[in-house]
Amino acid sequence: MANKKEKILIFGYGKYGQFVAKDLRLKNYDVYIAEYNKRNIKRANEDGFNKVILVDIENDNELLQILYDNGFKKIFCVLDNEEENVYLTITFKAIIEDIEVISICESRKSERKLRLAGVNKVIDIIELAANRLFFLLEKPAVTYALDEIFFNDPNILFEKIVIPKNSFLDGVNINEIDFRKYKIIVIGVVDRELGDRFIFITKGIKHKLDAEDILIITGKQDDIKSFKTKLNESTK
Amino acid sequence: MKFSDILIKFAFFLEGSTKYQKIKLFFKNLLENESFPYKKYFDYFMIFLVLSSVAILIEEVRNPIDKILYIYDVYFVTTFFLIEYILRFWVYNDSHKIIIEEFETSAFLEKEFDTKRVVKEIFKKKFEYITSPLAIIDLLAILPSYREFGILRIFILFRIFKLIRYSHTITQFFEVLKSKKVELYTLLFFVAFVVFVSGVSIYVFEEKQNPNISTLFDALYWALVTMSTVGFGDITPVTQEGRAITLIIIVVGVGLISFATSIIVSAFSEKMDEIKIDRVLYKIKDLENFYIICGYTNLSSLLAEKLQREDENFVIIDSDEEKVSEAQSNGYLAYNADASNQETFKTFDFEKVKAVLILTKKEIHNIYICLNIRSFSKDVFLISIASDKISEKKLKLAGANYLISPHEFAGMFASKVLEQPYVITAVNDILMARKNALCEQIEVLAGSFLENKTIEEIDIEKYKLVLFGVLRGVEVDLKSKELKREFFFNPDKDFVILKSDILIVMGYSISIRYFRKLITESSIKDG
Numbered sequence: 001m002a003n004k005k006e007k008i009l010i011f012g013y014g015k016y017g018q019f020v021a022k023d024l025r026l027k028n029y030d031v032y033i034a035e036y037n038k039r040n041i042k043r044a045n046e047d048g049f050n051k052v053i054l055v056d057i058e059n060d061n062e063l064l065q066i067l068y069d070n071g072f073k074k075i076f077c078v079l080d081n082e083e084e085n086v087y088l089t090i091t092f093k094a095i096i097e098d099i100e101v102i103s104i105c106e107s108r109k110s111e112r113k114l115r116l117a118g119v120n121k122v123i124d125i126i127e128l129a130a131n132r133l134f135f136l137l138e139k140p141a142v143t144y145a146l147d148e149i150f151f152n153d154p155n156i157l158f159e160k161i162v163i164p165k166n167s168f169l170d171g172v173n174i175n176e177i178d179f180r181k182y183k184i185i186v187i188g189v190v191d192r193e194l195g196d197r198f199i200f201i202t203k204g205i206k207h208k209l210d211a212e213d214i215l216i217i218t219g220k221q222d223d224i225k226s227f228k229t230k231l232n233e234s235t236k
Numbered sequence: 237m238k239f240s241d242i243l244i245k246f247a248f249f250l251e252g253s254t255k256y257q258k259i260k261l262f263f264k265n266l267l268e269n270e271s272f273p274y275k276k277y278f279d280y281f282m283i284f285l286v287l288s289s290v291a292i293l294i295e296e297v298r299n300p301i302d303k304i305l306y307i308y309d310v311y312f313v314t315t316f317f318l319i320e321y322i323l324r325f326w327v328y329n330d331s332h333k334i335i336i337e338e339f340e341t342s343a344f345l346e347k348e349f350d351t352k353r354v355v356k357e358i359f360k361k362k363f364e365y366i367t368s369p370l371a372i373i374d375l376l377a378i379l380p381s382y383r384e385f386g387i388l389r390i391f392i393l394f395r396i397f398k399l400i401r402y403s404h405t406i407t408q409f410f411e412v413l414k415s416k417k418v419e420l421y422t423l424l425f426f427v428a429f430v431v432f433v434s435g436v437s438i439y440v441f442e443e444k445q446n447p448n449i450s451t452l453f454d455a456l457y458w459a460l461v462t463m464s465t466v467g468f469g470d471i472t473p474v475t476q477e478g479r480a481i482t483l484i485i486i487v488v489g490v491g492l493i494s495f496a497t498s499i500i501v502s503a504f505s506e507k508m509d510e511i512k513i514d515r516v517l518y519k520i521k522d523l524e525n526f527y528i529i530c531g532y533t534n535l536s537s538l539l540a541e542k543l544q545r546e547d548e549n550f551v552i553i554d555s556d557e558e559k560v561s562e563a564q565s566n567g568y569l570a571y572n573a574d575a576s577n578q579e580t581f582k583t584f585d586f587e588k589v590k591a592v593l594i595l596t597k598k599e600i601h602n603i604y605i606c607l608n609i610r611s612f613s614k615d616v617f618l619i620s621i622a623s624d625k626i627s628e629k630k631l632k633l634a635g636a637n638y639l640i641s642p643h644e645f646a647g648m649f650a651s652k653v654l655e656q657p658y659v660i661t662a663v664n665d666i667l668m669a670r671k672n673a674l675c676e677q678i679e680v681l682a683g684s685f686l687e688n689k690t691i692e693e694i695d696i697e698k699y700k701l702v703l704f705g706v707l708r709g710v711e712v713d714l715k716s717k718e719l720k721r722e723f724f725f726n727p728d729k730d731f732v733i734l735k736s737d738i739l740i741v742m743g744y745s746i747s748i749r750y751f752r753k754l755i756t757e758s759s760i761k762d763g
Contacts, residue, residue, distance in 0.1 A: 015623060015643045016647075019647025024654075078646060133539050133619065136640075137591055157656055
């Protein structure tokens with residue numbers, strides 16, 4: 001197979017884990033699965049995953065060994081049991097500082113716990129599902145469009161762009177720039193001057209951009225790329 | 237022609253007359269059907285009559301009343317009460333059906349038509365009505381118009397009792413008491429017994445000695461006042477024997493009062509759940525276009541929060557009492573029932589239901605609910621939660637239109653989190669309408685100022701909106717299944733907007749509302 005993307009360790013191959021694993025495999029990541037439940041391991045094998053590790057999650061040494069042996073930088077804690085996810089997160093964060101832990105949660109309460117445990121990113125499954133249901137019922141066209149943008153069209157990306165010093169955006173009022181010309185959509189700005197506050201573009205205030213401000217944009221992959229190049233070229 | 241022949245002919249005439257049936261149904265609805273739209277107004281009118289009549293009675297105590305008011309009270313109010321009484325008497329049952337039934341039975345068995353039995357049956361039914369408590373109150377409320385008999389004036393108070401008919405709450409109170417009929421009768425009998433025995437004894441002992449007790453009525457009055465622990469003290473026993481009796485009835489009285497209290501309290505606590513459900517069902521009947529959410533889980537509560545914010549109507553059904561009270565304490569319409577039970581949806585009008593969401597945690601339960609709802613309505617839009625592909629198949633078979641799988645979301649977002657961490661934040665912020673930035677769909681109405689214009693000409697940024705894209709050829713309807721749609725992401729400036737395109741925009745709710753208003757106005761002007 002063509003050169004694989006980075007190595008990812010996924011804890012758990014249960015209700016959630018299987019979908020995470022399959023998605024990442026589809027996106028060509030090098031997927032490792034750690035599980036303590038033998039039945040889930042069997043299922044993972046059946047689904048064609050061959051890097052499956054049996055692990056006792058309460059044994060710190062064993063966990064460490066797995067991490068060091070393979071040099072994982074990113075870990076998904078997606079066991080079905082939320083408490084175990086929190087426990088794993090806190091364990092990893094306590095031992096290795098610069099590891100990135102991503103987890104899921106089913107309620108706001110457990111999201112808070114995961115955050116306290118030091119998780120880097122949380123996917124709030126239930127919140128997402130509730131939003132989806134709500135939009136499906138009340139705004140079906142929006143649902144369809146967002147599906148296209150976020151999932152179905154791999155060409156459309158969301159990105160952040162840090163404004164380089166002396167570029168053509170530095171020191172300009174945001175309303176004066178026609179972003180349509182570059183075929184990208186600016187959603188909002190994170191302003192350094194205003195204490196890193198995220199401002200939606202639609203607030204319509206005359207916002208002056210400065211170097212180091214962050215633009216959150218969306219657009220087609222190529223358009224974003226060419227916009228970035230133009231932006232960087234203008235600094236010279 | 238014999239009397240029986242006339243009866244039968246008349247009965248069949250009534251049965252065949254749609255006009256008669258219609259009129260009778262109208263009055264039956266007006267008087268008895270809670271969900272009949274005009275009943276409310278009829279009730280208000282009757283309540284007004286009752287209250288005005290009582291007000292006149294109070295005024296009359298001190299001042300002679302105006303002639304007009306007198307005429308109003310005696311003739312107008314009474315006439316209406318009388319008409320109401322007669323109508324209720326009429327719609328209570330269908331007498332002609334009794335005749336027809338008897339005729340058919342006799343024809344079938346080749347027997348003589350039994351006129352006597354029929355007449356007896358009709359009288360029995362009507363008598364049943366006349367002797368029902370509410371009918372007695374109605375009748376007594378009509379009597380006071382004969383002002384010549386002073387005593388009858390007290391019956392005007394029965395007009396107040398008439399209010400029972402028109403108030404849902406008071407009716408419910410009596411319903412509750414009805415459930416403890418046996419206990420209450422026992423209590424009443426016991427009270428009557430004790431009052432009688434002690435009253436008679438004090439009369440026997442003290443009639444000569446006590447100047448306050450001169451009749452048996454005095455004695456009974458004293459007995460009840462004492463036993464109820466009210467004890468006015470206007471009559472007190474003066475003999476040793478009398479005091480001994482007093483001691484006994486005081487003790488008995490305390491016991492009886494606590495007995496009475498406990499009966500009423502237990503009746504209410506037993507019926508409270510029923511009353512609550514009754515109230516919810518009563519409210520549901522009034523709802524138009526609402527959602528049914530089965531199961532109050534984390535997901536349901538988040539969804540409910542959003543629906544509530546948008547002023548959408550919904551009902552939550554859960555079989556767990558705790559969950560229901562949790563939902564109710566959040567201010568949602570919820571009640572305790574098993575959604576897989578047929579009885580639960582019997583009273584629902586699925587024409588008014590926008591969609592049913594099945595979100596319980598147990599899959600078997602979800603499938604069962606799906607089937608249950610499909611047995612009531614073939615068309616209602618059904619959304620269910622599903623955990624994997626196999627259960628998706630089962631739920632589709634059970635009749636679900638759309639399936640949502642939270643577990644799959646984990647997969648959908650996993651790679652996004654790694655590659656485009658801002659997607660999650662952006663999606664969340666947009667979808668959750670945090671910071672008041674909404675994502676909305678705006679339909680291009682025929683004749684509006686957007687039609688046949690290019691993106692550049694419209695210059696949507698002017699309205700402080702961001703255009704994500706345009707959806708074309710879409711029938712945006714939940715019920716439409718597969719339809720060809722095309723989504724143009726961030727269209728170029730010379731892209732032409734056509735009518736019934738849908739713009740997907742993001743912006744503040746004020747901007748969106750304003751933009752929508754402009755579209756509607758321009759389409760009306762041109763159209």
